[in-house]
Amino acid sequence: MTDIPERPALARELPPGGFRHFDLVMAAFVAVWLLSNVLGAGKVAQVDLPLIGPWPFGAGILFFPLSYVIGDVLTEVYGYARARRVIWVGTACALFLAFMSWVVVALPPAPSWTNQPAYEAVFGQVPRIVFASIVAFWAGEFVNAYVLARMKLWTAGRHLWTRTIGSTVVGQGIDSLLFYPLAFWGAAGWTTELVVTVLFTQWALKVGWEVLLTPATYLIVGGLKRAEGVDVFDEGTDFTPFRVRA
Incomplete structure (x- = not known):
């Protein structure tokens, strides 16, 4: 019978003084998620590829995948339950951003201020895009956290x-x-055709980002585990997404 490899010699429970860096990782996760909504959602850029020609892609690919990298770090270091809490915080912040964007865009502009059309173009995303973004983020992040937590158990942390x-x-x-x-x-x-092309292009580029950032992910995960003194395995975890408390 093949022996199961030993897990790292780190604590399994919350340190007595609490986590030192969890709030910083959560802030980075939420910041990237909000920026992707403000700067990246809805804009399609295009590059000319050799032998292929013009190829469109969503501008949010430049930084949105970082939210998944940070999400991986959260689940790997702090466990699914705490990652779930961060996902709910990010969702709440996105909803607040969407609401306040609608309020600010709807405010009547001063007669001397002529930038209302440009402001609407940037911040006045239609409700359909906001709804799609929040639904996709919520579902994708929870699936990402669940798969990673389960695979960590299957691989015994290796x-x-x-x-x-x-x-x-x-x-x-x-x-x-x-x-x-x-x-x-x-x-x-x-x-x-454009929807399907951008969809698969974005998916491939996001996965490519994850592969390229794997060395950085190793460094961050290793550093955080040593700094926090924990390595959480989600044995017995309730994986329902419909909880906020860790």
């Missing part, structure tokens, strides 16, 4: 790269499959 990449393949796939059809299917300027 081979981190398999679960960071594997969870991203599934989580980002769910995210893209939900967001682009919900946000742009049938919308002006978005043909079916």
Whole structure:
């Protein structure tokens, strides 16, 4: 019978003084998520690829995948329950951002201020895009956290790269499959071909980002585990997403 490899010699429970860096990781996660909504949602950029020609892609690919990398770090170091709490915090912040964007855009501009059309173009995302973004984020992040936590048990905590990449393949796939059809299917300027092209391009680029950032993920995860003195395994964890408390 093959022996199960020993797990790292780190504590399994919350340190007596609490976590030292959890709040910073949570803040980074929420910041990237909000920035992706403000700067990246809805804009399609294009590059000319050799032998292929013009190829469109969503501008949010430049930084949105970082939320999944940070999500992997959260689940790997702090466990699914605390990652779940952060996902709910991010969702609440996104809803507040969407509401306040609507309020500010709806405010009547001063007669001397002529930038209302540009302001609406940047911050006045249609409710359909906001809804699609929040639904896709919520579902994708929970799937990402669940797959990573389960794979950590299956691998006995070894081979981190398999679960960071594997969870991203599934989580980002769910995210893209939900967001682009919900946000742009049938919308002006978005043909079916463009929706499908951008969807699969985004998914492939997001997974590619995860692969490229794997060395950095190893460094961050290792440093946080040593600093916090824990390595959480989700044995007996209630994996329902419909809880906020860790």
